Amino acid sequence: MRSVAVVLGTRPEAIKFAPVIRALQADPRFDPVVISTGQHRQMLDDTLEAFGLKPDIDLEIMAPKQTLSQVTYRCLRGLGEQFGKLSTEAVLVHGDTATTLAAALSGFHHQIPVIHVEAGLRSGFLGSPFPEEGNRRLVAQIAALHLAPTPGNHANLLREGIAEETIVVTGNTVIDALQWASGRSDSYGDPALADLDTDPRRVILASAHRREAWPHLPQIAQALVDIADEPDVRVIVPLHRNPVVREAMLPRIGGHPNITVVDPLPYLSFSKLMRRADIIVSDSSGSQEEGPALGKPTLVLGSVTERSEAVVAGTARLVGTTTEGIVAATTELLRNPAEYLRMATAANPYGDGCATERTVGAIAHFFGDGPAVDPFVPGVEVDEFAVELARRAPFARA
Numbered sequence: 001m002r003s004v005a006v007v008l009g010t011r012p013e014a015i016k017f018a019p020v021i022r023a024l025q026a027d028p029r030f031d032p033v034v035i036s037t038g039q040h041r042q043m044l045d046d047t048l049e050a051f052g053l054k055p056d057i058d059l060e061i062m063a064p065k066q067t068l069s070q071v072t073y074r075c076l077r078g079l080g081e082q083f084g085k086l087s088t089e090a091v092l093v094h095g096d097t098a099t100t101l102a103a104a105l106s107g108f109h110h111q112i113p114v115i116h117v118e119a120g121l122r123s124g125f126l127g128s129p130f131p132e133e134g135n136r137r138l139v140a141q142i143a144a145l146h147l148a149p150t151p152g153n154h155a156n157l158l159r160e161g162i163a164e165e166t167i168v169v170t171g172n173t174v175i176d177a178l179q180w181a182s183g184r185s186d187s188y189g190d191p192a193l194a195d196l197d198t199d200p201r202r203v204i205l206a207s208a209h210r211r212e213a214w215p216h217l218p219q220i221a222q223a224l225v226d227i228a229d230e231p232d233v234r235v236i237v238p239l240h241r242n243p244v245v246r247e248a249m250l251p252r253i254g255g256h257p258n259i260t261v262v263d264p265l266p267y268l269s270f271s272k273l274m275r276r277a278d279i280i281v282s283d284s285s286g287s288q289e290e291g292p293a294l295g296k297p298t299l300v301l302g303s304v305t306e307r308s309e310a311v312v313a314g315t316a317r318l319v320g321t322t323t324e325g326i327v328a329a330t331t332e333l334l335r336n337p338a339e340y341l342r343m344a345t346a347a348n349p350y351g352d353g354c355a356t357e358r359t360v361g362a363i364a365h366f367f368g369d370g371p372a373v374d375p376f377v378p379g380v381e382v383d384e385f386a387v388e389l390a391r392r393a394p395f396a397r398a
Contacts, residue, residue: 001031002367004115005088005107007079009039009061009099011047012286015267016118017094018051019176019356027360029369035082037061037075037099043241043264050181050267057082068098068131075102083110090115090363093139095285096132100139108142115363118172119146120153121306128212128304129285136306145366147359149350150378152309170358171376174289175351181271188276189269190262193236196276201234201258202334205277208249208301209240213283216321217248220301223326224281228258230334235259236277238270279333279340281319281326288316289350297343299329309378315346349378 004024008017024032036044036055041062048054059078061071075098083091083106091107093100095118107114116139123133137160140146146162148154149172157167188196196203204227208220228235237253239246239261253259265273271290274280280291283301291298292315299319300311310316319329333340355376364370 002029002090002369003031003033003086003088004090004092004363005033005035005083005086005103005112006092007035007037007099007103008094009037009044009075010097011040011043011264011267013094013097013099014044014047014051014053015177015286016173017092018048018053019173019180020092020117020359021053022051023356023360024363027364029364029367030360033057033086033088035059035079035103037078037102039071039075039097039099047267051177071098072102075099076106079103079106080109083107083112088112089367090144092117092363093143094118096121096129096135096139098131098135101135104139104142113144113366114139114142115145115147115366116140116143117147117359118149119143120148120150120155120157120167122153122156123304123306125304128302129306130211132285133306145362147362149355150309150376154375168358168362168373169375169377170362170373171351171353171355172289173351173355173359174286175293175348176353176356177267178271178290178293179353181268182275185266185268185272187269188273189265192260192262193273196273199234201232202278203276204228204233204235204279204281204330205273206235206237206281207240207287208283209242209245210283210302213301213321214244214248217245218252219323220321220326221249221252223323223330224253224259225256226323226327227281227330228253228256230331233258233334236273237261238264238273240264279330281330292316292346292348292350295344297333297340299326299333301326309349313346313349315343315348317343347379352376352379 024030034055035057038060061074090113092115093103104114146167147170154169280287280296280298288307292310298316319325358373361373
């Protein structure tokens with residue numbers, strides 16, 4: 001059996017890694033060791049529990065008001081100690097977090113091959129999203145195997161000089177997780193949402209938390225207030241636990257009769273809420289993939305995105321961070337049924353529910369324990385030039 005370390009630390013990593021961990025555990029070729037850094041504490045634990053998973057090793061690195069450098073340092077120190085003791089043959093990392101960067105560096109330092117799941121996403125702007133764009137680029141330079149969700153991600157890696165034989169297009173495992181979660185929760189996860197199935201109003205699911213959005217949170221909050229003033233609309237905001245986000249948004253949106261503010265929801269409940277929503281307004285990376293998979297028009301808060309396939313396919317739209325831009329895009333969908341239908345029926349470019357199977361197959365092939373994997377081919381043809389245009393100057397195009 002091949003011993004592989006799966007390193008995660010945040011809720012998105014847990015969601016997207018969960019199907020892979022479960023598949024590795026069920027595969028007699030592998031002996032996975034799940035290492036949690038605890039970068040997101042409660043949200044991470046709750047998400048793993050929803051999937052019936054528990055880390056084998058927990059580094060518990062979080063402390064109040066840590067800087068990015070401190071988080072990264074504590075991850076490196078803890079992972080270095082573990083990799084020095086474990087006889088692991090590969091380190092699996094996901095995406096773009098501080099945990100991802102630290103685990104990749106530590107694996108490289110210990111001469112352990114690094115396998116990067118969700119590789120190749122690029123916004124084209126080093127500072128946006130920050131620090132995620134930089135983290136992804138750095139990990140790409142030391143990874144031995146790059147598991148890219150889409151052909152566009154594959155093309156990004158080739159442009160950076162990554163060897164083609166080290167790249168496999170798998171689709172995104174978030175689609176697998178979303179399909180697994182379907183119908184597994186009878187509740188929306190908060191008493192304030194108990195009436196949602198009988199509420200006739202159109203539901204806007206909204207969130208904002210990325211660092212580059214922090215200076216614009218007051219404008220985003222005002223946009224949600226203006227949207228909530230529309231007839232027959234209910235805005236639901238699972239508010240991020242970060243004090244910066246709460247202090248900027250809660251005084252503005254709290255108390256509005258058509259805005260329901262709740263704490264972050266368990267993943268199964270949140271999946272149910274996404275299915276109930278009519279429109280998603282968010283800067284969340286997961287929403288840009290989950291919204292299209294569910295047929296939900298998704299308005300992306302920001303001026304650039306590393307997930308431009310959905311913008312080109314037409315199921316997502318970049319709307320910036322100004323109050324006027326967010327309100328205009330949302331009210332157009334509320335008032336224009338044809339435009340709403342166009343976005344709601346656009347094809348999903350991110351996966352077919354088989355990304356986990358391809359991921360495990362690609363890892364086995366990397367070790368010489370299985371055949372090469374047929375790459376994921378999206379059901380929608382996305383022109384590479386259009387994706388590049390959206391990536392490099394997306395807000396001007398939106």
